[in-house]
Amino acid sequence: MNPLYSELQWLPRAPLEFSSRLKALTNSTGPLGRELQALALSALDLNQLTKLAKAIDKARAEGKSLDSLTPFKLAVLSNSTIDMILPALVASAARYGIVLEVIQPSYDQVAQEALTPDSKVNSSKPDAVLFALDHRALPLKLSLGDAETAFATVQVAIGYLQALRDGIKANSNAVCIFQSFAPPVETLFGSFDRVLPGTTKDLINKINHELTDFILGSGDVLLDVAGLAEIVGTCDWHDPQLWNMAKFAFSDQLIPLYADHVARTIAAIRGKSRKALILDLDNTIWGGVIGDDGLDGIQIAQGDARGEAHLAMQRLALDLRARGIVLAVCSKNSDEVARKPFEQHPEMLLKLDHIAVFQANWSDKATNIQAIAEELSLGLDAMVFLDDNPAERGLVRKLLPQVAVPELPEEPSYYARTLAAAGYFESVAFASEDLKRAGFYQENAKRAVLQKQVGGVDAYLASLDMTITFQPFDAIGRARIMQLINKSNQYNLTTRRYTDPEVAAAEDDPAVFTLQVRLADIFGDNGMISVVICRLNGAGAWEIDTWLMSCRVLGRKVEHMVLREILEHARAAGIKKLVGIYRPTDRNKLVIDHYAKLGFSKIEEETSGLTRWELLLEGAAPESAPMKVISSLIASDLERSI
Amino acid sequence: MDEPQIYAQLAKLFEDVFDDDSISVTPELSAKDVDGWDSLTHIRLLLSIEKAFKIKFTTSEIGSLKNVGDLVALIKERA
Numbered sequence: 168m169n170p171l172y173s174e175l176q177w178l179p180r181a182p183l184e185f186s187s188r189l190k191a192l193t194n195s196t197g198p199l200g201r202e203l204q205a206l207a208l209s210a211l212d213l214n215q216l217t218k219l220a221k222a223i224d225k226a227r228a229e230g231k232s233l234d235s236l237t238p239f240k241l242a243v244l245s246n247s248t249i250d251m252i253l254p255a256l257v258a259s260a261a262r263y264g265i266v267l268e269v270i271q272p273s274y275d276q277v278a279q280e281a282l283t284p285d286s287k288v289n290s291s292k293p294d295a296v297l298f299a300l301d302h303r304a305l306p307l308k309l310s311l312g313d314a315e316t317a318f319a320t321v322q323v324a325i326g327y328l329q330a331l332r333d334g335i336k337a338n339s340n341a342v343c344i345f346q347s348f349a350p351p352v353e354t355l356f357g358s359f360d361r362v363l364p365g366t367t368k369d370l371i372n373k374i375n376h377e378l379t380d381f382i383l384g385s386g387d388v389l390l391d392v393a394g395l396a397e398i399v400g401t402c403d404w405h406d407p408q409l410w411n412m413a414k415f416a417f418s419d420q421l422i423p424l425y426a427d428h429v430a431r432t433i434a435a436i437r438g439k440s441r442k443a444l445i446l447d448l449d450n451t452i453w454g455g456v457i458g459d460d461g462l463d464g465i466q467i468a469q470g471d472a473r474g475e476a477h478l479a480m481q482r483l484a485l486d487l488r489a490r491g492i493v494l495a496v497c498s499k500n501s502d503e504v505a506r507k508p509f510e511q512h513p514e515m516l517l518k519l520d521h522i523a524v525f526q527a528n529w530s531d532k533a534t535n536i537q538a539i540a541e542e543l544s545l546g547l548d549a550m551v552f553l554d555d556n557p558a559e560r561g562l563v564r565k566l567l568p569q570v571a572v573p574e575l576p577e578e579p580s581y582y583a584r585t586l587a588a589a590g591y592f593e594s595v596a597f598a599s600e601d602l603k604r605a606g607f608y609q610e611n612a613k614r615a616v617l618q619k620q621v622g623g624v625d626a627y628l629a630s631l632d633m634t635i636t637f638q639p640f641d642a643i644g645r646a647r648i649m650q651l652i653n654k655s656n657q658y659n660l661t662t663r664r665y666t667d668p669e670v671a672a673a674e675d676d677p678a679v680f681t682l683q684v685r686l687a688d689i690f691g692d693n694g695m696i697s698v699v700i701c702r703l704n705g706a707g708a709w710e711i712d713t714w715l716m717s718c719r720v721l722g723r724k725v726e727h728m729v730l731r732e733i734l735e736h737a738r739a740a741g742i743k744k745l746v747g748i749y750r751p752t753d754r755n756k757l758v759i760d761h762y763a764k765l766g767f768s769k770i771e772e773e774t775s776g777l778t779r780w781e782l783l784l785e786g787a788a789p790e791s792a793p794m795k796v797i798s799s800l801i802a803s804d805l806e807r808s809i
Numbered sequence: 810m811d812e813p814q815i816y817a818q819l820a821k822l823f824e825d826v827f828d829d830d831s832i833s834v835t836p837e838l839s840a841k842d843v844d845g846w847d848s849l850t851h852i853r854l855l856l857s858i859e860k861a862f863k864i865k866f867t868t869s870e871i872g873s874l875k876n877v878g879d880l881v882a883l884i885k886e887r888a
Contacts, residue, residue: 214826
């Protein structure tokens with residue numbers, strides 16, 4: 168089975184302490200809606216869904232406040248065993264902000280329940296009735312090669328479904344949710360089953376076709392189980408052993424997926440579908456980093472495998488826009504640099520006039536997403552945020568839990584599939600207003616004003632469990648040091664490029680202090696992310712020849728920790744003063760205030776824009792950040808070397 | 810996999826399926842001893858075991874299980 172679907176891989180994995188968190192909740196007396204929803208927002212297996220449903224049912228029965236959740240009453244009529252599915256429905260509905268009350272009549276009482284005015288289903292006045300029927304509920308008799316009888320069989324089946332609907336409409340007027348029928352796996356002739364009238368495959372295809380006809384425009388809803396089974400594979404969907412043993416209509420392993428699809432359909436009926444897609448740029452909609460790789464360095468061309476993967480993502484975004492989803496951009500970049508590919512790159516599918524709000528700056532993404540939501544006058548619960556960087560995803564999930572943030576796989580070729588599988592934009596109808604919505608924001612690609620920073624960034628940084636490692640330059644790190652020195656453009660104070668022999672020479676030069684910096688966090692090892700070179704400059708001063716950092720770890724206060732490390736060794740070496748230089752290029756505006764932010768004072772400004780800064784060691788106490796420090800530099804060695 | 814390992818993993822699965830950490834998983838344990846061990850939970854238990862041990866039971870094997878001892882013997886044969 169493809170784990171993207173069977174394990175709902177767009178959702179974060181369930182927390183290890185799921186059960187204990189759930190227990191703690193059931194004993195709490197406060198409002199539970201948000202906490203229960205938060206637990207539902209990870210990928211839960213059937214046992215976890217069952218436990219969560221039990222907690223929700225209990226909270227409801229005890230009259231506890233489920234504050235933020237919208238109530239919905241769903242009756243489920245089925246010809247199969249649904250006892251194990253119903254708890255999964257309740258738990259999955261919480262994922263979409265719905266507290267689901269399920270009405271379940273006795274087994275296989277579909278027609279009786281629909282047609283009798285005072286049946287359990289009709290008298291409970293449900294908001295919707297789900298006809299969870301599979302092909303075994305229909306009178307399908309083979310009529311091989313007999314088109315006329317096949318037609319009659321299809322009419323009888325459709326007539327049956329229509330009678331069910333009419334019964335519900337007359338007796339409780341609930342919305343009816345029908346399922347398309349997943350064709351069985353076993354063929355009679357082989358490929359010819361699809362050609363010949365009256366085979367099981369032919370009958371089911373025709374019934375599915377007629378079913379869509381009677382649903383379109385009726386106000387009733389289709390849950391495309393046939394499509395779902397097709398996606399996961401009908402041989403994994405149908406499990407004859409489970410049918411024989413317990414009358415399960417499909418594999419137990421696909422219950423979480425099925426339940427999520429029912430839940431997203433109900434959410435769509437309640438108008439809870441998401442309305443805007445916010446895109447990160449670097450390594451999300453193109454390959455590479457625009458600030459470092461430049462217009463001709465990013466991968467977005469046809470003919471380049473990586474580029475095509477990102478183009479497919481752009482294509483999906485554009486198609487979503489065509490059906491009314493609003494697009495926005497949220498990127499850590501300078502605005503001018505970020506807009507360049509949209510304006511100038513010939514292979515970009517997305518253009519600036521497709522983007523309603525364009526947020527490219529260096530503030531944290533949660534604050535920017537909030538600004539986007541305000542600019543669009545949409546709630547945060549209407550937003551989907553797509554980003555390749557797990558730390559950014561984690562930050563937004565933590566600070567803005569209402570925003571949907573799908574997990575993405577390593578391989579960008581699967582980005583589009585993952586976003587589509589998550590079903591954030593599930594809709595049960597399509598109206599002309601939908602078409603207008605994305606165009607409604609005609610003032611294109613504008614920038615929203617940032618409000619106050621979303622709280623808790625520091626707490627989030629602490630939760631990242633970061634470890635920063637400092638080492639002097641060495642032969643093992645040299646290749647990556649070379650790469651950073653010769654490729655980094657944005658977070659690069661002087662943009663000085665060096666050759667391999669020059670870097671090798673710095674390793675042994677007693678007048679040079681070097682640092683290679685690595686950062687690891689809960690998401691994994693980011694590898695080497697920063698490089699510093701200081702040169703002894705006259706008596707008692709170090710001039711910072713090179714200071715650069717990967718933009719991937721921006722906003723983590725890595726630069727503060729690097730300065731602390733430099734200061735420690737400078738002190739040990741008897742240095743009194745650090746001298747910093749900012750040499751402007753067309754790519755490094757990001758760090759124009761780098762030294763000012765770190766407490767240096769400006770001592771000189773040239774007409775070229777080059778600025779010179781100094782920091783006296785005496786009394787210098789740069790800010791610290793929540794991370795563990797490992798340093799393999801021994802102060803005494805340095806003293807000796809300098 | 811030896812018996813103590815199987816029992817240890819079963820204990821975790823029982824806790825997960827029955828949402829009850831007080832069940833002591835012994836060879837003699839059977840459905841009548843556990844609150845909520847009905848035919849459906851039985852299937853959920855066996856499906857969880859199949860998934861955890863990456864094995865598959867036949868319909869007649871499932872029908873012939875009388876207690877946890879039988880179950881462990883079957884797992885030992887497969888896993």
